[in-house]
Amino acid sequence: MVPATTRAALTAVALGTLVLLSGVGASATVAQQPPAVDRPTHDGQLTTASVNDSTVPDGEEIVERFEQRLVSLETVVMRYEMTMRFGNRTTTTERKLWVDRENDRIRTETETNRTDLTTVRNETAIVTYDAESNQVRRIERSSETTPKTLIGPLVNGSELTYEGRERVGGEPTYRLDAEPTNSAGSGSIDVTLWLDQETYFPTRIATVTETGGDEVTTTIRIRNVTLNEPIPDDRFTIDVPKDADRREHSVPDRSTYDSLPALRENTARSVPEPDIPDAYTFEEGVVTTGADGDSVSLQYAAGDESFRVVTRPATGYDLGEVEALEEVDIGNETGYYTEYEYGGATTAVLVLPCENATHSIYGDLSKDASIDIAESFGCE
Structure with missing residues (x-):
């Protein structure tokens, strides 16, 4: 399991990329033409634009034009600077980016005083060359296991709200707020976009992710x-x-299986046999085979609610050092619990590190139910 602080940072980056280049079907929540807004932001460079211009499209039309812009993208070439702030730490990375949506190809170049890195993703492989170490890594691609380019839906959708007009670096923009409709239990996420008024392509994207009391802000210029x-x-x-x-x-x-017996026959990993709450039934299982061995994910569902039991090779993380996690007793073992509020729903996460495996339980469960399930199989 990735520590909570790292997971929050990755979520922020992923969402920033999503709203920049994904082809998600976003639904618009737009009031009548709102006044220009003057909201405080982390960089303090925004100023309010005049609203007395009858030629400005209304909010619904602005959202529609942004959606049309995303749909119409065939290629993108740009530079972007990404600044991430977490606690007292600030990191800034500048990259060049080429995207060929039709042919599912991407190139990025990152060059700093310590890094000279080029990554190309084409039809057959992902190749990364580090000029400083003169090292190249190649990962073969397959249509079944490798997702599409950044145009693909990293998140299933976003609800867009037009907030008004603002100036960014002296240039007029339209401001949109994007609320992801599927956060995968990653906590509170705020995403804001500023669109060029001519191209309707973002000039800036900001995300603020809060999880377990930690806040990560990411700004893409x-x-x-x-x-x-x-x-x-x-x-x-x-x-x-x-x-x-x-x-x-x-x-x-x-590999995906619709029955537990079939899954057990096709993995060397010991598969847990959890006692599940009434009304829940087995829905699907997934076996992922990597260099460190098999990982097994079992999904159970009851109507619209679901949870997963995941068993993977031991991670080696000291979860006791993660402040967002609460220590809980799982029989004679120590587990770690947290939960996330998003969209009015609570996602429970319980991790049980064992000597040869790490078990995770997450989904629409209470704390007590999560502990009961973990106790039913423990560190067998």
């Missing part, structure tokens, strides 16, 4: 944008020196 212009094919290849250190990696195999 976008510039030098070119949309729907041809990108040469050689942009999606890397000329790697012959003497580079080459490392091959494979994508984990993933």
